[in-house]
Amino acid sequence: MKIHFIGIGGIGVSALARYYLAKGHKVSGSDLVSSEITDSLKKSGAKISIMRHLAKNLPEDVGLVIYSPAVQSDNPEIKKAKKLQVTGYKLQVLSYPQALGELTKKYFTIAVSGTHGKSTTVAMTASILIKAGLDPTVIVGTKLKEFNGSNFRAGESKYLVIEADEWQASFLNYWPKIIVLTNIEREHLDYYKDLKHILRTYKEYVSHLPRGGLLVVNEDDKNISRIKKQEATLRGVRLKASRRIKKFSLAQKEVKKLREILKVPGEHNIYNALSALTVARALKISDKISFKALSEYKGCWRRFEVKKGRIDSRNFIIISDYAHHPTEVKAALEAAREKFPSKEIWCIFQPHQYQRTFYLFNDFIRVFLGVLRRDQGKPTLDRLIITDIYDVAGREEGEIKKKVSSKKLIKKLNKPWAIHLAKEKVKNYLKRELKGGEIIIIMGAGDVYNLTDEFSTG
Numbered sequence: 001m002k003i004h005f006i007g008i009g010g011i012g013v014s015a016l017a018r019y020y021l022a023k024g025h026k027v028s029g030s031d032l033v034s035s036e037i038t039d040s041l042k043k044s045g046a047k048i049s050i051m052r053h054l055a056k057n058l059p060e061d062v063g064l065v066i067y068s069p070a071v072q073s074d075n076p077e078i079k080k081a082k083k084l085q086v087t088g089y090k091l092q093v094l095s096y097p098q099a100l101g102e103l104t105k106k107y108f109t110i111a112v113s114g115t116h117g118k119s120t121t122v123a124m125t126a127s128i129l130i131k132a133g134l135d136p137t138v139i140v141g142t143k144l145k146e147f148n149g150s151n152f153r154a155g156e157s158k159y160l161v162i163e164a165d166e167w168q169a170s171f172l173n174y175w176p177k178i179i180v181l182t183n184i185e186r187e188h189l190d191y192y193k194d195l196k197h198i199l200r201t202y203k204e205y206v207s208h209l210p211r212g213g214l215l216v217v218n219e220d221d222k223n224i225s226r227i228k229k230q231e232a233t234l235r236g237v238r239l240k241a242s243r244r245i246k247k248f249s250l251a252q253k254e255v256k257k258l259r260e261i262l263k264v265p266g267e268h269n270i271y272n273a274l275s276a277l278t279v280a281r282a283l284k285i286s287d288k289i290s291f292k293a294l295s296e297y298k299g300c301w302r303r304f305e306v307k308k309g310r311i312d313s314r315n316f317i318i319i320s321d322y323a324h325h326p327t328e329v330k331a332a333l334e335a336a337r338e339k340f341p342s343k344e345i346w347c348i349f350q351p352h353q354y355q356r357t358f359y360l361f362n363d364f365i366r367v368f369l370g371v372l373r374r375d376q377g378k379p380t381l382d383r384l385i386i387t388d389i390y391d392v393a394g395r396e397e398g399e400i401k402k403k404v405s406s407k408k409l410i411k412k413l414n415k416p417w418a419i420h421l422a423k424e425k426v427k428n429y430l431k432r433e434l435k436g437g438e439i440i441i442i443m444g445a446g447d448v449y450n451l452t453d454e455f456s457t458g
Contacts, residue, residue, distance in 0.1 A: 007068030114182030266335030390446025
C-alpha cells in the first residue's frame with residue numbers, strides 16, 4: 001500500500017513512517033524543513049518533499065494519508081485527500097494519534113503517559129523487554145542510542161510499547177493492555193481549561209483498559225492519586241473492578257540499588273526506572289534481567305545528553321536537555337548539580353510556546369529562583385541566559401504573544417545572574433564570558449539544540 005505522511009519530520013509521525021517502511025509499504029511524505037529525521041527516512045526508502053505542502057505531493061493510488069496534529073485543516077494535501085474521499089476514492093485519512101490508535105488494537109500495547117518522563121520510561125521499559133527476549137515493537141518520541149539513533153524499533157512479537165501523549169487528548173485514541181502513569185501536572189493549557197479538565201481526560205483514558213488490564217501508577221503523585229482513589233462513574237458506567245493497579249514509589253527498597261546502577265542522574269529517573277521495573281514484574285520478567293537492562297541504559301536524545309564542548313581554546317561540558325515545563329527544568333538543573341557537584345553551572349533556556357510561558361510564568365520564576373538555594377555553599381545554578389520564546393506555528397494566539405516575553409521573565413527575576421539574549425548572540429557572549437571547565441545546559445524543546453551542534457566536539 002502507498003502511505004503518505006503530512007508533517008513526516010515530526011518525532012512521532014516519523015516513527016510511524018518507519019513502522020510502515022519496516023512492513024514493506026511504499027512511504028512518501030512532506031514537511032516544511034529538512035532535518036536529520038527526514039534525511040534518515042529518505043535513506044530508508046521514503047520519498048519526501050521539502051519546503052512546501054502541495055496537493056501534487058500525494059502519490060497516485062495512495063491508500064492511507066496520515067497527518068501530524070500540528071498540521072492545519074487548510075493544508076493543501078489534507079484538502080486534496082479529503083476531496084478524493086468525497087469523490088468515492090478508497091482512501092483513509094487519519095491523524096497520527098488515530099493511526100497509532102489503530103495499531104494499539106492489533107498488539108499487546110504498553111502505553112506510557114504523564115506530563116514528564118514518557119520517552120525515558122518507554123526507553124527503559126523497551127530495554128528490559130528486549131533483554132528478556134520479548135522482542136517488542138517500539139514507537140517513542142525521541143531518538144535512542146539503543147536503536148542506533150532511531151525513534152522506532154521493529155519487533156516480531158505481540159508487544160508494542162508507545163509514548164501516549166496527552167496533548168489535545170491524543171491518548172484517547174489508544175487502547176492499551178497496560179497504562180503507565182508517571183505523573184500529572186498542569187500542562188498544554190492551550191487545549192485544557194484547567195487541572196480538573198486534565199484529570200477528567202486522564203480518567204477517560206484509563207477507562208480504555210480492558211478487563212484484566214493493568215494500571216501502573218506513581219503512588220507519590222498527588223494528582224494520580226486523585227484519579228486512582230475516585231471510583232467515580234464515567235458517563236454513567238462504573239469503572240471495571242477487574243482492572244489491576246500496581247504502584248511504585250520512592251519508598252521502595254529497590255531505590256537504593258537503582259541509585260547505584262543508573263547511568264542517568266536525577267530523582268526523576270529513579271521514578272522512570274521504578275515504573276519500568278513495575279511493568280517488567282507484571283510481565284513476569286526477573287529482576288535480574290530488569291536491573292541488568294537498566295544499568296546499561298544510556299539515555300535519550302536531548303534528555304540530559306552529555307557532550308564535550310569547545311569555543312576557541314576553552315573546553316566545557318554541554319548538557320542538551322528537552323526540558324520545557326517548570327518541573328522538568330527543575331529536575332534537569334538539580335540532576336546537573338548532582339552529577340557535577342563542584343562545577344559552575346550555566347543554563348541557556350529557550351521557553352517553548354507563548355501560551356505555556358504565559359500560563360506557567362510564575363512557576364518558571366519560582367523554579368529559577370528556587371534552584372539558587374545553596375546546598376553546602378554551592379548554588380544549583382550559577383548563570384541563566386533566556387533566549388526568545390520559540391513560536392510554535394499554528395498553536396499561538398496573537399493576544400498571548402503581547403502578554404508574555406523572555407524579557408518579562410528576566411525583569412521579574414531581577415537578578416544579576418539572569419539575562420536575556422537572542423539565540424544568535426549567545427555564541428559571542430560565551431566567547432567573552434567563559435573561562436573553561438563550566439557546565440553549559442542547553443535547554444528547551446525548540447531549535448535551541450542547534451547551539452549544541454554548534455559547540456559540540458563529540
